[in-house]
Amino acid sequence: MRVAILGCGYVGLELGRQLSADHEVVGIRRSEAGVEAIEAAGFEAVQADVTDPDDLEEVPDADAVVFAASSGGRGAEAAREIYVHGLRTAVEHFAARDHSPERLVYTSSTGVYGDHDGDWVDETTPLDPTTEKTEVLAEAERIATEVAREHGIDGTVARFAGLYGPDRYRLERYIEGPVTEGYLNMVHRDDAAGAVRYLLETDRGRDDVVLVVDDEPAPKWDFADWLAAECGVPEPPKRTKAERLADDSLSAAAVRRIETSKRCSNDRLREWGYDFAFPTYREGYRAAIEAYRRGDYG
Numbered sequence: 672m673r674v675a676i677l678g679c680g681y682v683g684l685e686l687g688r689q690l691s692a693d694h695e696v697v698g699i700r701r702s703e704a705g706v707e708a709i710e711a712a713g714f715e716a717v718q719a720d721v722t723d724p725d726d727l728e729e730v731p732d733a734d735a736v737v738f739a740a741s742s743g744g745r746g747a748e749a750a751r752e753i754y755v756h757g758l759r760t761a762v763e764h765f766a767a768r769d770h771s772p773e774r775l776v777y778t779s780s781t782g783v784y785g786d787h788d789g790d791w792v793d794e795t796t797p798l799d800p801t802t803e804k805t806e807v808l809a810e811a812e813r814i815a816t817e818v819a820r821e822h823g824i825d826g827t828v829a830r831f832a833g834l835y836g837p838d839r840y841r842l843e844r845y846i847e848g849p850v851t852e853g854y855l856n857m858v859h860r861d862d863a864a865g866a867v868r869y870l871l872e873t874d875r876g877r878d879d880v881v882l883v884v885d886d887e888p889a890p891k892w893d894f895a896d897w898l899a900a901e902c903g904v905p906e907p908p909k910r911t912k913a914e915r916l917a918d919d920s921l922s923a924a925a926v927r928r929i930e931t932s933k934r935c936s937n938d939r940l941r942e943w944g945y946d947f948a949f950p951t952y953r954e955g956y957r958a959a960i961e962a963y964r965r966g967d968y969g
Contacts, residue, residue, distance in 0.1 A: 679716075782808065786933065855891055898956065
């Protein structure tokens with residue numbers, strides 16, 4: 672199987688590393704530095720802008736396309752350019768080839784659910800995007816399924832929870848505090864990539880949606896206290912939502928993040944047979960904790 676990873680960044684590089692042992696993989700990045708990162712990871716790289724169909728001509732034919740591009744943390748318009756225009760461009764471009772891909776996996780976010788006051792959500796829960804950016808992600812999901820299907824490609828939406836792992840542990844945020852109450856829904860980078868690899872290799876998830884999240888949504892206060900104990904430091908200060916929201920300097924986006932609470936279920940991914948390398952934060956944060964205790968974290 673040849674897989675093209677469009678937007679081969681934090682998750683895409685790890686996915687390429689995992690796939691390249693048994694498959695042909697090509698990673699696509701817009702910048703020279705991105706191409707160098709792909710080559711350093713040990714698989715083929717192409718420099719191209721996913722929003723430009725002429726650039727995409729440089730990408731080899733593929734049996735499956737993974738769209739994992741990032742808008743770089745910028746606003747809704749930048750997100751729309753990548754996730755909506757870029758994804759549609761990619762679908763139309765690859766579908767028009769003589770050898771068109773059978774599969775598309777689009778990496779979305781559990782942010783499309785909005786707030787559920789701490790209740791559980793799964794793939795059957797209606798979407799309720801509450802920001803311009805999550806509205807864009809929901810629109811992109813429709814392209815990845817309905818539009819892809821119209822072009823003869825089976826689309827899968829993989830909704831990632833909060834990514835963590837190498838270079839993204841953010842220990843200081845939780846062991847120094849203050850920590851605001853709520854839930855953390857997380858997935859280690861290696862499992863985010865591993866789940867996409869599993870979908871491709873097992874043919875699971877065609878024309879379907881799956882949440883990619885670990886086994887245990889974590890109350891932030893419990894998570895922070897556990898981290899502090901493991902790192903050998905005092906428990907951090909805590910704040911309730913009401914205390915945090917009393918700060919009138921918060922941006923509207925920060926207020927929405929504080930007010931948004933849900934627990935994401937991975938039952939479907941588990942039922943499909945995926946076996947997590949890091950089933951909870953306890954396993955996933957072990958490397959960071961050991962580095963912190965040795966004094967070489969960061």
